[in-house]
Amino acid sequence: MRSSLAVSVTSEVARRRVIDRLAEALREAEETRLAGAGRPAAGIMPTGWPAADGAIGGLRFGAIHEWVGIEGASGAHPWLPPLGTVSALAWRALDADRSSDAARIVWIGRTCWPYPRCLIRGPSGNDRALLARSLMVDPPDAASRLWAIDLALRSPGVAAVIADASGLDVRASRRLQLAAEASGSLGLLARPPGEAGALSAAVTRWGVSWDQPSPGAASARWAVTLLRCKGSRRAPGMEGLTFSLERSGEQSGLDLAADVVGGPATAAAAPGGRRLIA
Amino acid sequence: MTLAHARALFPPNAPVGIAEHQPERDAAALRSLAAWMLRYSPAVAVDPPAGLMADIRGCGPLFGGAPRHIRLMRQGLARLGFASRIAAAPTFACAWGAARYGAAEAAVIAPGAEMSAVGDLPVAALRLDADVIEALAEVGIERVGHVMDLASGPSRSEAPARFGADALLRLDAVMGRAIEAIDPVRPPPPLIVERCFDGPTASPEAVALAARGLVEDCRQELIRRGAGARRVTITLARVDAAPVALSAALSRPSRDAKHLWSLLAPKVEVANLGFGVDRVALEASRLARLSHAQARRWDEDEAARAEADRAAGELVDALAARLGASRVLRTEASETHVPERAFRPRPAGEGARRSPAWPAVTLMDRPAALLSPPEAARVMALTPDGPVSWVEWRGRAAAVTACAGPERIAAEWWRTPGPAYERAERDYFRVGDSLGRWLWLCREPDARWTVRGVWA
Numbered sequence: 001m002r003s004s005l006a007v008s009v010t011s012e013v014a015r016r017r018v019i020d021r022l023a024e025a026l027r028e029a030e031e032t033r034l035a036g037a038g039r040p041a042a043g044i045m046p047t048g049w050p051a052a053d054g055a056i057g058g059l060r061f062g063a064i065h066e067w068v069g070i071e072g073a074s075g076a077h078p079w080l081p082p083l084g085t086v087s088a089l090a091w092r093a094l095d096a097d098r099s100s101d102a103a104r105i106v107w108i109g110r111t112c113w114p115y116p117r118c119l120i121r122g123p124s125g126n127d128r129a130l131l132a133r134s135l136m137v138d139p140p141d142a143a144s145r146l147w148a149i150d151l152a153l154r155s156p157g158v159a160a161v162i163a164d165a166s167g168l169d170v171r172a173s174r175r176l177q178l179a180a181e182a183s184g185s186l187g188l189l190a191r192p193p194g195e196a197g198a199l200s201a202a203v204t205r206w207g208v209s210w211d212q213p214s215p216g217a218a219s220a221r222w223a224v225t226l227l228r229c230k231g232s233r234r235a236p237g238m239e240g241l242t243f244s245l246e247r248s249g250e251q252s253g254l255d256l257a258a259d260v261v262g263g264p265a266t267a268a269a270a271p272g273g274r275r276l277i278a
Numbered sequence: 279m280t281l282a283h284a285r286a287l288f289p290p291n292a293p294v295g296i297a298e299h300q301p302e303r304d305a306a307a308l309r310s311l312a313a314w315m316l317r318y319s320p321a322v323a324v325d326p327p328a329g330l331m332a333d334i335r336g337c338g339p340l341f342g343g344a345p346r347h348i349r350l351m352r353q354g355l356a357r358l359g360f361a362s363r364i365a366a367a368p369t370f371a372c373a374w375g376a377a378r379y380g381a382a383e384a385a386v387i388a389p390g391a392e393m394s395a396v397g398d399l400p401v402a403a404l405r406l407d408a409d410v411i412e413a414l415a416e417v418g419i420e421r422v423g424h425v426m427d428l429a430s431g432p433s434r435s436e437a438p439a440r441f442g443a444d445a446l447l448r449l450d451a452v453m454g455r456a457i458e459a460i461d462p463v464r465p466p467p468p469l470i471v472e473r474c475f476d477g478p479t480a481s482p483e484a485v486a487l488a489a490r491g492l493v494e495d496c497r498q499e500l501i502r503r504g505a506g507a508r509r510v511t512i513t514l515a516r517v518d519a520a521p522v523a524l525s526a527a528l529s530r531p532s533r534d535a536k537h538l539w540s541l542l543a544p545k546v547e548v549a550n551l552g553f554g555v556d557r558v559a560l561e562a563s564r565l566a567r568l569s570h571a572q573a574r575r576w577d578e579d580e581a582a583r584a585e586a587d588r589a590a591g592e593l594v595d596a597l598a599a600r601l602g603a604s605r606v607l608r609t610e611a612s613e614t615h616v617p618e619r620a621f622r623p624r625p626a627g628e629g630a631r632r633s634p635a636w637p638a639v640t641l642m643d644r645p646a647a648l649l650s651p652p653e654a655a656r657v658m659a660l661t662p663d664g665p666v667s668w669v670e671w672r673g674r675a676a677a678v679t680a681c682a683g684p685e686r687i688a689a690e691w692w693r694t695p696g697p698a699y700e701r702a703e704r705d706y707f708r709v710g711d712s713l714g715r716w717l718w719l720c721r722e723p724d725a726r727w728t729v730r731g732v733w734a
Binding site for chain 2: 069070071074077080081082083084087101102103104106114115116117118119120124125128131132134135136137138139140144147148151152155156157158209210211212213215216217218219220221223247
């Protein structure tokens with residue numbers, strides 16, 4: 001009688017222990033879900049361009065990346081950001097986000113709105129995920145544009161923010177970098193060619209320009225230069241890396257056309273390249 | 279008709295869709311139609327299975343007289359896809375019979391003309407039970423007029439014993455000698471919560487605190503109703519001036535107090551309180567069903583999806599609250615080949631209006647940047663209609679290394695005619711020059727050359 005009682009007490013204790021353990025596991029699962037909202041805290045998004053991925057692995061989430069190009073303003077005509085390149089990256093960000101399948105891509109600033117045809121892909125134009133999940137924002141002035149970029153970067157429902165960042169000063173760029181770090185989202189900021197040397201807190205800065213035409217080319221080619229890169233351990237001295245991009249048959253996909261044409265050695269020739277690292 | 283009978287009416291192997299009759303859904307639809315009809319009359323009652331009774335006494339002048347009133351109702355119902363028969367009469371019973379058995383689809387019966395309107399109609403127009411109609415038919419009473427004769431004749435006292443009291447009672451209702459009442463539908467009361475101050479206060483903190491409390495009250499009420507609001511309005515009743523209404527629109531129904539307050543707080547903070555506010559009210563409108571959902575924690579993908587969707591909705595609301603709904607847009611493809619019109623911006627806060635069947639889009643190569651307005655270019659071609667050999671755009675000239683085209687895009691003649699050249703055809707060329715630029719050149723109908731897009 002006594003022994004059987006002891007057994008039941010032990011099993012009671014063991015059961016309580018099991019319940020406590022389960023409760024702890026539940027609490028942990030709950031807290032990770034609340035904190036992370038399903039996204040890896042610090043991932044790297046491969047660009048799909050072997051030269052860039054080989055050098056620095058891709059674009060880091062939770063950071064802002066600057067894209068300088070491609071035509072400056074001329075008279076009353078606005079400047080033109082490298083929309084083909086950033087649209088290709090928007091597709092990559094969308095593909096990287098397949099897990100949640102609901103996060104938005106936010107385009108801020110009318111200059112940065114691409115023609116929506118490049119938000120559609122597939123042989124019969126049936127993949128319209130980017131078109132359906134794109135949000136176009138048109139802030140009336142620079143202050144509200146900065147506010148909108150900050151808000152979008154902090155939102156957990158956003159996969160990538162692509163924004164017109166012309167005239168961004170270093171304090172504002174630090175604020176945006178902190179916002180991206182806080183939420184782990186990807187910020188792609190386009191800047192006019194004249195601002196290739198501006199100070200900023202961005203993790204990478206890329207210059208996009210027209211590539212020398214090759215005879216018989218049937219579509220546009222761009223030369224992409226890594227002007228600046230920090231915070232990536234694998235890329236000491238990778239600034240100045242230059243490669244060419246060409247549109248592949250499928251529109252909005254960008255394939256690497258040529259191999260690395262300029263290595264770190266040519267960095268001094270790249271406008272504003274070395275000066276920034278110092 | 280049985281199902282087997284219905285099937286037999288179709289040719290063999292014809293695809294026949296079969297759906298079970300659900301009377302309760304019919305009844306619910308009729309109730310919501312009655313609520314919709316409240317725009318034409320203050321009191322509308324359902325009359326199952328397929329009728330509505332509306333009290334339009336006194337409404338005539340508002341709608342320009344009974345005939346026009348009825349016509350508006352019929353037009354409104356037709357827009358919803360319903361065929362209708364409507365009669366306006368001095369009594370409900372008379373209108374009931376005339377609408378169902380009268381010759382005209384829309385009839386207005388003047389006071390005193392009840393009997394002439396329904397006299398020739400079958401007895402069923404009196405809304406009698408089937409056995410009473412049968413009993414009357416056995417003695418040859420088939421028209422309402424016959425019942426009338428019976429009622430005024432010497433055998434009136436015998437009639438109730440033979441046919442039941444109903445026939446004469448219904449006749450009296452038609453003639454207005456018996457009172458008939460309807461039980462109108464009542465729309466759910468608007469969701470308004472309010473707080474009154476002891477006296478007027480001009481303290482922004484007090485007003486904000488009261489408003490914050492109202493948002494919490496509103497959330498409780500929304501939970502009780504199982505609904506979410508798509509629009510919230512705070513009204514500040516000022517002692518010396520007209521009340522201030524501050525409203526926020528949401529892209530999807532919500533009852534998250536924190537989110538609602540984040541949209542309202544900036545507006546409350548800067549509101550002009552005048553000499554004081556003595557009442558704060560919050561109204562939640564455009565309610566939509568928002569049922570309780572169990573947290574699906576074990577389905578990580580589903581949870582992440584729902585979370586991202588909710589966060590995206592809140593982002594849209596926050597952006598639209600500060601920038602205005604017309605500056606936060608999503609894009610819809612539309613059914614046209616004119617590049618400027620092929621995609622239409624829509625406020626992101628509104629739900630998608632179209633069904634998932636997307637319109638087709640052109641799969642031709644298009645530049646990533648479309649210039650609006652198009653920029654002037656200078657172009658040289660060796661032959662008048664031949665390929666382009668030299669181009670100058672934005673002050674830089676270059677020889678052309680690649681030229682594809684023309685792609686001729688005609689304007690849509692079925693649209694409202696604009697200026698003559700707007701309706702003509704345009705020729706588009708994809709041009710690469712020796713600077714590496716790729717431009718979408720256009721030869722306008724007036725022979726000017728423009729750059730309409732850039733593969734930026």
